[in-house]
Amino acid sequence: MTKIHPTAIVDPKAQIDASVEIGAYSVIGPNVVIGARTVIGPHVVIDGHTTIGCDNRFFQFSSIGGAPQDKKYAGEPTRLEIGDRNLVREFCTFNVGTVQDVGVTRLGNDNWIMAYVHLAHDCQVGNHTIFANNAQLAGHVEVGDWVILGGFSNVHQFCKIGPHAMLGMSTSLTQDVPPFVILNGNPAAAHGVNTEGLKRRGFSREHIGTIRNAYKLIYKSGLTLEEAKQALAAEEGKVADGADSLKLMREFLETTTRGIVR
Structure with a gap:
């Protein structure tokens, strides 16, 4: 009973x-x-x-x-x-x-x-x-698989957080977060890829390298968001490990409505 x-x-x-x-x-x-x-x-x-x-x-x-x-x-x-x-x-x-x-x-x-x-x-x-x-x-708010939200973090309405992303403690989020990205601060700022989390989940070294290169295209290359999307699409057919993650990141950028933290 x-x-x-x-x-x-x-x-x-x-x-x-x-x-x-x-x-x-x-x-x-x-x-x-x-x-x-x-x-x-x-x-x-x-x-x-x-x-x-x-x-x-x-x-x-x-x-x-x-x-x-x-x-x-x-x-x-x-x-x-x-x-x-x-x-x-x-x-x-x-x-x-x-x-x-x-x-x-x-x-x-x-x-x-x-x-x-x-x-x-x-x-x-x-x-x-x-x-x-x-x-x-x-x-x-939409939160993808394997996301980590640190203590006292808060997320504005209608924001999207992509899979495997991570928000540090006390992060204040008002825009979307692409997959795999680490954020911290108020206002939130990007600080790289959630490498340690990906290792724990079995991502290969090559796969993580592909994701880190994609992060550089979005955040470090000086490209506009539209140019970054095109660059990600071009890379999808070139990599042996991680093409699915590149596609995930590109599609996230194509569907964001609030813009991404950048």
Whole structure:
């Protein structure tokens, strides 16, 4: 049977797998779905149209699936979707989406979310990310796979952060971040490629070299952004290892709407 503490309040309409654990004084709303082996700690509130996958763990005092902090929100049945194997530490707040965007806030799989992190409405977060303490996302932010956000970093609404990028502690981000790039500061400034992270994830020396050369084209060559995109496209057919990463960087530059930190 589901291990529900007697002081927890679970709406009978909620869909809770039999292997789920729910701690003392937690509150689960009627439109919540929780998958197998997920552990909900004490004093956690999960509300809204929220779907949570398998093998997640939520520590105490988090608020999950609450209404968005958006004056236009009028109670529409928007959603929050959380994948599998995520760890969510104390005092995190994840809000549902809004009808002005896709209507759903998403957190993927295998993410490590530390204390006091805020995921605002309509954010789309990928897999294998790390959000250090007090990392904050405004609404409509997109975060790619393997991104790391340092403690107290904050991201302006509608920004995009490409896969494998990294924000240092207390970074204030108001523009998009291309894949693989390290940023720091307020205002944010680029400081090279996330080389150490790529090594840990099994990227070859040659592949990393290709990415570093691409970074130089964007940031060190004096090319305009349009010229840098053309240079990246020309390089894609020349490299033996890393053409897919060059394509990823070029396509990111082609789709940015806020411009990149440069």
